[in-house]
Amino acid sequence: MNALYSLLFVFLLVLIPLFGVDAAHMRTFFGVCIPTTAFIIFLLGFVYKVITWGRSAVPFRIPTTGGQFKSFDPVLFPQNKLDCPQTGAQTFFRMVLEVFAFRSLFRNTAVSLHEGKDHPVVAYKSSKWLWLFAITFHYSFFIVALRHLRLFLEPIPFFVNGLEFVDGILQIGAPVMYLADVGLVAGVLLLLGRRLINSRINYISYASDFFPLFLILAVALSGIYMRYYAKVDVIAIKELTMGLVTFHYVVPETITVSFFVHVFLVSTLMVYFPFSKLMHFPGVFLSPTRNLPNDTRAKHHVNPWNDPKIKAHAYADYEKQFGVPMAEVGLPLDNPENGKAPEEEA
Amino acid sequence: MSDIPKADELFKSIDYNPPATGWMDTPVDFSPGNWCYPAKPEKMEYMESKLPGLWGPAREWNPGEADWKLPSNWKEIVVNGFRERLKKFRTLQVFMDICVRCGACADKCHFFIGSGDPKNMPVLRAELMRSVYRGEFTVAGKILSKLTGSRVMEEDVLKEWFIYFYQCTQCRRCSLYCPYGIDTAEMTMMARELMHLVGLNTNWIMEPVSNCNITGNHLGIQPHAFKDIVDFMVDDIEEVTGKRVKAPLNEKGHEILFITPSGDVFADPGIYTFMGYLMLFDEIGLDYTMSTYASEGGNFGSFTNNETMKKLNAKMYAEAERLGCKWILGGECGHMWRVVHQYMDTMTGDTQWSGMTTPKSPITGTVFETSAATKMLHITEFTADLMKHNKLKLDPSRNDHLRVTFHDSCNPARGMGLLDEPRYVIKNVCNNFFEMPVGTTREQTFCCAGGSGLNTDEIMEIRLRGGLPRGNALRYVQEKHGVNTMACICAIDRATLIPLADYWAPGVTITGTHELVANALIMEGESERTMDLRQEPLPGFEDAEDDWTPPNMEDA
Ligand code: SF4
């Protein structure tokens, strides 16, 4: 149901520019106003959210440790430097692997129950599907996004050209097919399929989990349509995009509606981004269980809101309360008075 | 325990297919057995007098009844408390925002594995909070409601929290697998802080908390009784070894303060571990004292809120100062060490007295830079160092009747990274050591299902369900290698693993690591050992049991 709503909603989103551009002749609106506004909302929303996170305190260091910590004897008990980092550099590498290789996800296992011979068996096997789907999706998305830089930069940086060359290296079709395009569509479909078919994942999925997938799929498909089928006027598009970044807005007449659909969907994605789970992208850098060294026993850290008024129950009170029986069994007392039974005082 | 199904019946009842109704529409089971008893009002009144404003109204109430007697402004309290904590804990703020519901954590929780209840998937457990976060604090959530998984705070929601945040042992296994390190244990802590504000709590946590504050230990053992118990153990040690060991209590002027969970003083088999400490310290002539005032390492405050955690923790440094100790040695305890390692210095470092120094073993001279800030050392680090320097005379064959495996407690494993030291110690004193299957040990270890205040009998079925993964791994090595003993370094484990093993792997005994050490320890001038600390015959002395004479009568 959630999936259906999301799909429907994305269809509606496609219809808006489809009719808007043709019927209402709002080319400047869809070509300039919408993407510019969307980009501003994206930027402000993104920054706002990250600042909100940053302003929230990190009172305690609570890294999840995934291996042996630094011990008194590094030879006898070798530290797992990546999963239980103790220095800034080690933590940095842990994060690099987390961000670029999805390392925690790589660990994933799947549990299953079996009837053993005479007792039940719980089995765990490595399950790297999610990792594979996710990494295909994210890297493809990343490459496709980078490739788009050619539209916004003049001269085109060498790495963008290089990337394009490698991405199209298989030389299939004309214009050459990009691997990242295939990867992106495949990645989205696999992630979607997983959400639809795996009953447990389906159970925890909201419309807000399906929607971004459908949206990104629509973005990718509209882009592919433009490039391979509609064969849009790239020169004209570059004129428009360069106009956007240099604030000299032009909307060339030769640009066809498929471009406006693509731009509208991308704009929606930008607006949606900061208010959704897509913020996991900056979030992964700020996760206190991963981005802190495990050194709390060795180094002092400050909790900004530590309350110095909270004190231990005073020993003096303890001795007052239990002094008599303590004295009876010969436990030493700070104040011998406490050891006297009340009747002796009299 | 009569109404608890047999192990194979329970196993067959597990179904991983989610119910037909969405999770927000699936009612929560409030039948007895699903929750722990609420705290007695007098305990709450006492805590309110010590840390005002954190506990809500003290009252008699029953989770099985409809009326939980919440304060009339309960919603305001919870929502405001939530808002406040979003600013105070980046974990909470970030983890509310970035979960993508990928489900990688879903089947990592032992409670889910053993129950199939979707709300025991860490992702849904945290969603119980996230849904409220979206509904109360985000614009998108306010507009789009259920479609995006948001809802406002209602009494039903709070009741659901009570059930499921007291069905999480804060073991952090889920966090290890989450691509963003989302730590549901941390969410559980936050949810519990919020529930405490309106007086939703459990007695098995609150009674220990209040006891720890008054008497220094969670069982409420008063100082004279504490001394009696220790004396009793000294007698038992003499019976086994022929030696009378020292057991200094509350003495000033010693170098080291030793603090262990009070579970070791009270309950079988913890007491044997405690005897192990005493024998070891006596043998190496350690200059130490224990304290009746700081007689609890386990910090039950960590199951309530950070203020209480801090208050209870502070007594460690307070006592070190009063007694003039230079550093603290800590016994085998799980959540004690999570607190010592991750929170102690940040919370109470400023109360450390100037005479404290980085722990240095007086026997080997090793300086433990790893604990330079807290001045507190884990006993397996200390003992491993002794063994490395050959400072102990050991006869591992005395443990030859034991085929041992090691259970990593969640807290030292995933909250600290203490994995190899205990293994090293055990391997030095046991000839037969076997690891449980990969994926169930070290950082991937499975919880005993009784941590974080769930070690109570009224929820035994939930504990046994949660114990399935650990129990099953144990059963595996029991069959494959004939394992008959599971060692651990946590007092809660020593208590909770017993029913777990009886249920899932009958025939396996639970032991502390220093019990094994003490059994193998050859003490200067000891009489021939014919029995272990449990006063059961050692291998080769089985028959001697019948015509055994106490050591002090041998000459007569
Ligand atoms: S693994 Fe992390 S991101 Fe994925 S569902 Fe669980 S908590 Fe959310």
Ligand code: SF4
């Ligand atoms: S912390 Fe442990 S008990 Fe709690 S949800 Fe995670 S895996 Fe389950």
